[in-house]
């Protein structure tokens with residue numbers, strides 16, 4: 001399974017950077033988050049050969065603008081996309097989305113792709129889990145519920161193989177030690193420290209992550 005970073009705070013020419021995160025799982029036609037700027041998102045998608053018409057599902061981690069801001073531009077092109085949001089997602093921001101589903105409990109939206117829904121008392125952010133031969137790959141937006149809580153939740157589904165996305169203020173770096181692949185993106189505050197680990201890889205727009 002291949003994951004492509006479509007939107008991130010870090011990008012080099014000709015890609016556009018922006019505050020936010022988005023990545024695409026081509027094999028499943030699932031987009032995770034949409035960055036904060038639809039024009040930049042569409043620009044990067046075009047360069048990466050991703051046609052908005054091919055996208056079947058969008059998983060939004062939470063309603064903050066840096067994750068949901070690009071949604072409108074995509075839905076203007078493809079209104080059929082099914083959008084998965086957590087329980088605590090702003091009802092105001094759901095207006096104008098024709099085809100959405102509120103995820104309460106973990107939901108398998110495609111073979112081996114599980115949307116967590118809000119975890120424990122954190123109902124406003126969810127993450128995505130991909131089953132791979134080597135374990136669970138976590139894709140996280142901002143990790144507001146705490147990456148430690150996200151890791152703990154994902155462990156119910158199997159050994160955590162990879163974790164990709166925004167880790168926010170997460171600083172218990174030793175918790176990442178047993179994981180095969182760590183890709184800190186977007187809002188990760190302690191990126192420099194995490195990048196010193198042998199199992200980490202850098203994140204930027206256009207980067208492809210291959211999961212076996």
Ligand SMILES: [Zn+2]
Pocket residue numbers: 062064142144
């Ligand atoms: Zn956020």
Ligand SMILES: [Zn+2]
Pocket residue numbers: 020021064066067141142166186187
């Ligand atoms: Zn964010």
